Amino acid sequence: MPTSGGPGWGSSGGDAPPGDCQAPLPAPTSCDPIAEACGDATAIAGASDAYVYRTALTAADGGSSARARAALQALYRVSKRGGDAQWIREVSYLVDFEGDDTALYLVERTEDPLTMKVSARVDDEETVIGETHHTSGNTYWNTALTRTLAGVVAYDDLGPTLPSFSHVTPTKLVLLADAVEGEYLGSAPAYDGERLFFTWNDPPFDEDGSGPLHRALVSLAGDTRPSSPATPRPASIHPWRSTPTSSTSPPAIRATCPACSRRR
């Protein structure tokens, strides 16, 4: 991560805090040099020497958004009302992150290419709450997070067959449905606390490879949770009236860095 930059807004240069903490990023005063891109929106974070990779919204103390800087990625937090963005920690193996009213959740790669870890940050305390594993026959896999009306859900967003879905909470991953039979997962799931909603694609791409040819919206209802990890209960799929279109946790890691927060 760059630690120096020009004298302008948002550079992380200047007196560095002790340890591996990084200085806050000063709030931008405008959207210059891309004011037209912001329209009538108000810039609340930016950096003169970095890229915004992704954002998430939480509710703590008015909420925060986190962002990552390319090359060496790091998470930053900024108030919804603006102000300096506070460095949280580096995230060299970040895959995805998302927030809810309680926590910020992170998915990161591990040394095992078939395993990713999921963590939750609550009040600067970070806990690994579980892992996801590549178990299907898909060549590629990923673990993505999406915020729904009933909280954050983890899933594979690379159009897998036999997709699985888990509810992400500050303390654990709760399996909602495992290896659901159908076509190719076509969308991020929605979850209302009782049912999952998502689309199936069949086939995954049309003849010119530009996108799905047929999609069907389905709900996954009933007791989708396995009765035990070893003997999962089959989930029930309820195809809707199709709307075809053409187209065991480690201890918590407390933050101790006085200037920001970090793992140890």
Add this chain to the structure above:
Amino acid sequence: MNVSRVAKTGGPVTPLFPPMDIGIDQVLVDGDEVFFHQAPADIFAVPKTGGTPRHVWHGVEDERRGMHLDAHDLYFSVTVPQGDISLPGHHFVVRVARTAVVP
């Protein structure tokens, strides 16, 4: 493309507004409204019960990433690539009131 409503238990599909020649790449539902991002750089809001979409935000062709919503505002990030290159310093996290109306 448009945005439609259907009961969670299935049934008739009701468009919230007449189909338009637009691309919609994200939809957020909250309270009585549905917010949607129309590619490349516009955000609209429409009542859950249907009606004329209200133009909430307009930018320029960008690489908008994510859209988040709370009781008062929408949050997202914007950037404008220079050709095929995305430059540092050309990225912002921004906020716009959910009640905003583009003149």
